[in-house]
Amino acid sequence: MLDDLSFGWRSAVLVVAEVQLLIVAAALARAMANRTANRTLALLLLVLVGIVTPWMIGFAGFYDKWRWLSFAPFQITLGVAPLFYFYVHALVTGTWPVPAWRHLAPPTLQFAFLTGSFLLPMPAKNAWSAIITTPYDIVTGIGAIAGMLFYGREALALLHRYRGLLATQRSDDHRFAATWISRAIAAGAALLAVWTVYAVWDALSPLGYTGLMGLYVAIAIFALFIAIEGWRHAALPFPTIESLAIPADPTPPPRDWRALGEAWAAQVRAEHWARDPDLSLATLARRLGTNTGHLSRALNEGLGVNFSTFINRLRCDAVAEAIAAGSTADLLDLALDAGFSSKASFNRAFQAAYGMAPSSYRRAHGSKAE
CATH class of the missing domain: 1.10.10.60 (Homeodomain-like)
Incomplete structure (x- = not known):
């Protein structure tokens, strides 16, 4: 049954990254300290694995062999930016921002759209794909880029406020300054630049599966960075902003x-x-x-x-x-x-x-x- 598949170096590179991300996500989900933050990071890693998965299996020939896999709801690209912000928010406050549903509405709609399209019968799915693929890619691409810009700025503002409060209350404030998150935001900005270049390039001259390999390697590297750093800081008991506030x-x-x-x-x-x-x-x-x-x-x-x-x-x-x-x-x-x-x-x-x-x-x- 698997004779028609071809597991080359591209699939191997991506699957190695995915296995490591899944292991770290499982460990974070079980961590007792900073539970909300660590579970949010675990969810973010799963979303990033989902984004890479279609390319990993696509390079191996899954979509050629099983065409019904088209529209499978793997790539929830609109969930990356808000979940990263949720992680930072949970790390310094202990909770998600309220109301959370407003931030999660775009990725929820994206998941619902992909799921509904995936469940169509094959003739209808093929016709729908010919109509919707290009506008869908444009809308979700712009949405992902806009989300990374907006939530990156919000995360930086929250960290700035947190560090200011830390300096007024703690002599060991450097331990919780979360400089690695600033580096992760910088890495996210670099990923955003790479993503934008590939999106424009692919729109002007379609790159195909092999041409987009660099983008998905960049996504995998970014995911591994935040996974490793998040795990290194998973057990550190971050004081919350509320606990750092000085009574008037x-x-x-x-x-x-x-x-x-x-x-x-x-x-x-x-x-x-x-x-x-x-x-x-x-x-x-x-x-x-x-x-x-x-x-x-x-x-x-x-x-x-x-x-x-x-x-x-x-x-x-x-x-x-x-x-x-x-x-x-x-x-x-x-x-x-x-x-x-x-x-x-x-x-x-x-x-x-x-x-x-x-x-x-x-x-x-x-x-x-x-």
Whole structure:
């Protein structure tokens, strides 16, 4: 029965990618942390597998052997952009945007259209295909491109807001800044450019199955990137935007926020509280005997910094003091002892605080040991 099929290198490349995506999707669906986000990403990966599938089986000759497969509802291209946005939204808020049905209406209609066309008898299906294929490809192609532009912008705006809140509440904000999602959006922009070029090219001069191979390899690469990065961050307990919101002080008494900020900074420095890598605004406020609103105002209005910058500057100062005292310990050990949780966050904070890399600072001010 399979003698008429031909599994060449094109089918092999796509099927290897699909198998990996399905494995990661199954693992994400079972993850307990960030359940809504991880299950949304698993659904997105399944949609991406569906987009690649017709080309994988088409290269193998499935459509030539079983013509009734035409219009099989594999390619729900209009679902990629909203599901990616849903993933970002669920990651930072814990839920999908409301109402979700408005965002999912286009892919639902696309699925219904393909399913209805797929169920037609073969003579009717062939006639329908000759009429509808070109306008359908144009409409869904424009819709997919427009969706990637719109939802990419929305995802970036949401991440920007999230990072701003993180910096006011967490000293380990770099762990949850989700820079990989920004890279995924950039990768999506590159995929959008490739998709647009292929769409225009194919409209002007039909490329056929083999000519579009590059596009579907690009889609598979994008899918594998977000699958791997999503799995790497699947168990990280992201604080939600709601939990990061600082309660408003309805009747704040007049205070000298600068004096308070300087007094609290001196106490934090004396107690070495910045060495706690998980230190948050709420934890520090409890230790200082105040509330998060007052502490936030003392830092923002009094000292002109957000919480993350304040704590990480204290950590950088601790490393600089150790270097000046002649410590020969490894820089990473000094950073971890000061409260940093990674080398990357230490290097970034130290560069911002002192205008040079930690190794350069040591050469200029301390021991020659690296």
